[in-house]
Amino acid sequence: xxxxxxxxxxxxxxxxxxxxxxxxxxxxxxxxxxxxxxxxxxxxxxxxxxxxxxxxxxxxxxxxxxxxxxxxxxxxxxxxxxxxxxxxxxxxxxxxxxxxxxxxxxxxxxxxxxxxxxxxxxxxxxxxxxxxxxxxxxxxxxxxxxxxxxxxxxxxxxxxxxxxxxxxxxxxxxxxxxxxxxxxxxxxxxxxxxxxxxxxxxxxxx
Amino acid sequence: xxxxxxxxxxxxxxxxxxxxxxxxxxxxxxxxxxxxxxxxxxxxxxxxxxxxxxxxxxxxxxxxxxxxxxxxxxxxxxxxxxxxxxxxxxxxxxxxxxxxxxxxxxxxxxxxxxxxxxxxxxxxxxxxxxxxxxxxxxxxxxxxxxxxxxxxxxxxxxxxxxxxxxxxxxxxxxxxxxxxxxxxxxxxx
Numbered sequence: 001x002x003x004x005x006x007x008x009x010x011x012x013x014x015x016x017x018x019x020x021x022x023x024x025x026x027x028x029x030x031x032x033x034x035x036x037x038x039x040x041x042x043x044x045x046x047x048x049x050x051x052x053x054x055x056x057x058x059x060x061x062x063x064x065x066x067x068x069x070x071x072x073x074x075x076x077x078x079x080x081x082x083x084x085x086x087x088x089x090x091x092x093x094x095x096x097x098x099x100x101x102x103x104x105x106x107x108x109x110x111x112x113x114x115x116x117x118x119x120x121x122x123x124x125x126x127x128x129x130x131x132x133x134x135x136x137x138x139x140x141x142x143x144x145x146x147x148x149x150x151x152x153x154x155x156x157x158x159x160x161x162x163x164x165x166x167x168x169x170x171x172x173x174x175x176x177x178x179x180x181x182x183x184x185x186x187x188x189x190x191x192x193x194x195x196x197x198x199x200x201x202x203x204x205x206x
Numbered sequence: 207x208x209x210x211x212x213x214x215x216x217x218x219x220x221x222x223x224x225x226x227x228x229x230x231x232x233x234x235x236x237x238x239x240x241x242x243x244x245x246x247x248x249x250x251x252x253x254x255x256x257x258x259x260x261x262x263x264x265x266x267x268x269x270x271x272x273x274x275x276x277x278x279x280x281x282x283x284x285x286x287x288x289x290x291x292x293x294x295x296x297x298x299x300x301x302x303x304x305x306x307x308x309x310x311x312x313x314x315x316x317x318x319x320x321x322x323x324x325x326x327x328x329x330x331x332x333x334x335x336x337x338x339x340x341x342x343x344x345x346x347x348x349x350x351x352x353x354x355x356x357x358x359x360x361x362x363x364x365x366x367x368x369x370x371x372x373x374x375x376x377x378x379x380x381x382x383x384x385x386x387x388x389x390x391x392x393x394x395x
Contacts, residue, residue: 006385013381016374023371032361056307057269059258061300085349090357101261101347104269114353118360127360143271145299160352169348182356192356 055106076100106148126181175202255334275325277302
């Protein structure tokens with residue numbers, strides 16, 4: 001009887017230890033998503049380099065950012081009744097969206113892509129967006145079979161209370177891309193306080 | 207072919223033009239809802255003609271594509287409603303969609319126009335809407351404000367799971383202590 005009692009206690013101990021460790025690990029990481037350093041901020045307008053020749057409009061199908069291991073399909077996004085950009089359904093962890101009433105990525109103008117930094121389960125498609133650096137490559141597959149290749153110019157964080165609409169969404173003469181996710185600090189009552197915005201321009205296509 | 211113009215030239219006042227020019231927004235406020243409503247259903251449904259961008263300013267380039275003609279099929283496009291005439295749709299590398307392009311003339315008036323394409327085989331006709339908006343060279347309805355792209359699920363601990371985890375570790379500690387005690391007493395494990 002004693003032997004059985006010891007085995008039972010040992011088993012319970014091991015199971016409790018494993019499940020305790022698993023529960024604490026899955027309860028959530030303590031690390032907030034990476035945020036860009038000030039040095040990754042936007043260059044002066046005078047520093048803007050020339051882009052590759054603009055492509056004809058074609059809707060995008062997929063976005064790839066190799067340096068942060070992003071490879072996600074793109075869905076069309078509209079606007080919310082308040083005029084802000086709508087977002088993909090948050091339960092889809094690996095899904096981003098593009099503003100389909102706007103510029104298609106690769107054509108002249110400002111194309112806009114947005115995706116979640118996390119959902120209730122944990123990190124989502126653009127969790128590491130704030131870890132991008134100037135010069136990183138972003139590739140967008142297009143429905144015409146081509147690939148638009150963008151190079152990152154800057155990564156900025158903006159607070160929601162003072163969001164620079166014109167800088168982020170405003171028109172551009174060359175083909176540009178914005179990639180947006182949540183960031184800028186988090187509070188339990190109001191959620192993320194702003195957005196991480198990646199600025200990029202077209203540097204090639206294939 | 208021009209179905210209906212939601213923003214007829216007559217309805218556009220000088221004031222609205224001035225507001226559009228100053229703000230940089232292509233579409234005056236009363237046109238905004240139309241533009242959004244027309245964009246949403248375009249999706250990637252088969253059997254329709256997808257139009258990108260669905261809202262364009264005069265002089266802008268437009269790309270259309272459809273899956274309705276089958277794979278590796280071509281089609282004859284007609285954008286004469288907006289004054290751009292006929293254009294061809296050819297099979298593309300992407301899933302064999304038929305794809306074509308045209309340019310909206312500078313003289314096009316704001317409004318909603320129907321673009322059609324006739325499949326080369328089978329005689330099927332597909333349609334899509336194109337919105338021509340007022341505005342500057344890059345005029346289009348832009349989003350504003352921040353984007354709600356996170357709920358905080360990647361940071362901070364889930365209180366229920368944390369409590370359960372702590373309780374499980376407490377049980378493990380108690381069990382371990384019990385076993386060690388027995389061993390120390392020489393009860394034999």
